[in-house]
Amino acid sequence: MPLVNLRTVLDHAAANSYGVAAFNVNNMEQIQAIMEAANETESPVIVQASRGARSYSQDNYLRHLMLAAVELYPHIPVVMHQDHGNSPKTCISAMDNGFTSVMMDGSLLEDAKTPADYDYNVKVTKEVVALAHAKGVSVEGEIGTLGSLEHKEPSAAPKAAEPHDADLEQEPEPEGAMSHLTDPEEAERFVADTKVDALAVAIGTSHGAYKFTRKPDGDILAMNVIEEIHRRLPNTHLVMHGSSSVPQELQDEIRKYGGKMNQTWGVPVEEIQRGIKHGVRKINVDTDNRMAMTGAIRKVFSLTPEKFDPRDYLKPAREAMKKVCIDRMVAFGQAGHARKIKV
Numbered sequence: 001m002p003l004v005n006l007r008t009v010l011d012h013a014a015a016n017s018y019g020v021a022a023f024n025v026n027n028m029e030q031i032q033a034i035m036e037a038a039n040e041t042e043s044p045v046i047v048q049a050s051r052g053a054r055s056y057s058q059d060n061y062l063r064h065l066m067l068a069a070v071e072l073y074p075h076i077p078v079v080m081h082q083d084h085g086n087s088p089k090t091c092i093s094a095m096d097n098g099f100t101s102v103m104m105d106g107s108l109l110e111d112a113k114t115p116a117d118y119d120y121n122v123k124v125t126k127e128v129v130a131l132a133h134a135k136g137v138s139v140e141g142e143i144g145t146l147g148s149l150e151h152k153e154p155s156a157a158p159k160a161a162e163p164h165d166a167d168l169e170q171e172p173e174p175e176g177a178m179s180h181l182t183d184p185e186e187a188e189r190f191v192a193d194t195k196v197d198a199l200a201v202a203i204g205t206s207h208g209a210y211k212f213t214r215k216p217d218g219d220i221l222a223m224n225v226i227e228e229i230h231r232r233l234p235n236t237h238l239v240m241h242g243s244s245s246v247p248q249e250l251q252d253e254i255r256k257y258g259g260k261m262n263q264t265w266g267v268p269v270e271e272i273q274r275g276i277k278h279g280v281r282k283i284n285v286d287t288d289n290r291m292a293m294t295g296a297i298r299k300v301f302s303l304t305p306e307k308f309d310p311r312d313y314l315k316p317a318r319e320a321m322k323k324v325c326i327d328r329m330v331a332f333g334q335a336g337h338a339r340k341i342k343v
């Protein structure tokens, strides 16, 4: 099966009430982890690459790795998606490189930092939709600004609690300082104005490990906003960004083998499952896989410091990521659907 577009997979997900994880990739081992997980669970796949990933891995390598994936697993529908395209130009270059789906994130200006106004967002998103739909490529748009509802300062990073925490490197906040929850009325207008295939909404999640300083409740994770958007847009595929769960055991593993990480909370899987009942079809997960790989590599380095063959740590890293992918594929309900999607 050739790469398929996002619309094909998400229409099937909507018709059968499940969600699909969209995993970020930067290299071969991550693509292999996802494909092995999909093969074992018979899951359709969304692989996504950020601008950073495209420049790290280079488009040519990435394209051929994705072609290898569909060649090896012809029964699995695979979407190759541009994550957070910052301009029509970025989305066009993704399409030129074989991506079957693009996100035009016009909630921010081209610098991917400054919040944009509604008219700018509609203008760039419409432009990408026209070009993409002419090629059979799907488009994800975004309305609202991702970010924490807990912190009003320009960072979602936790306060340094202990002296040694001061030098911890925190994830940058690519979405800008202030979270701006999606306004359901504006979301309705945006979909009518742009005709996007999928819509990313802001409900208090943020990228990276430091999302919440406690297990999130309705005050800091606004799942009710999803329900309202879904009520107004029952036929629009909703997307949750920043949806890693930041599992306690992965935090513990990293700490146990010498990593520095403040205690933090992510988006509980059961909240995502609630979202899936209300129109969430694409769930973006990157951080959990990063943590799983890092924990596994740290363990090898710590327990067997004499090893220096990269395969000795990349293999366990790939296994650890595969385990996270399987967990999410089962929890989101995509498992078992790969062969049912007709292209």
Ligand SMILES: O=C(CO)COP(=O)(O)O
Residues within 6 Å of the ligand: 024, 083, 084, 206, 207, 208, 209, 240, 241, 242, 243, 244, 245, 284, 285, 286, 287, 288
């Ligand atoms: O939203 C994401 C990519 O677009 C990833 O979110 P996480 O950092 O929660 O994994």
Ligand SMILES: O=C[C@H](O)COP(=O)(O)O
Residues within 6 Å of the ligand: 024, 050, 051, 052, 053, 083, 084, 207, 208, 286, 287
């Ligand atoms: O959008 C966020 C993803 O986690 C990708 O992150 P990145 O830009 O560091 O590749």
Ligand SMILES: [Zn+2]
Residues within 6 Å of the ligand: 105, 107, 108, 142, 145, 146, 175
């Ligand atoms: Zn955004």
Ligand SMILES: [Zn+2]
Residues within 6 Å of the ligand: 084, 207, 241, 242, 284
């Ligand atoms: Zn994102």
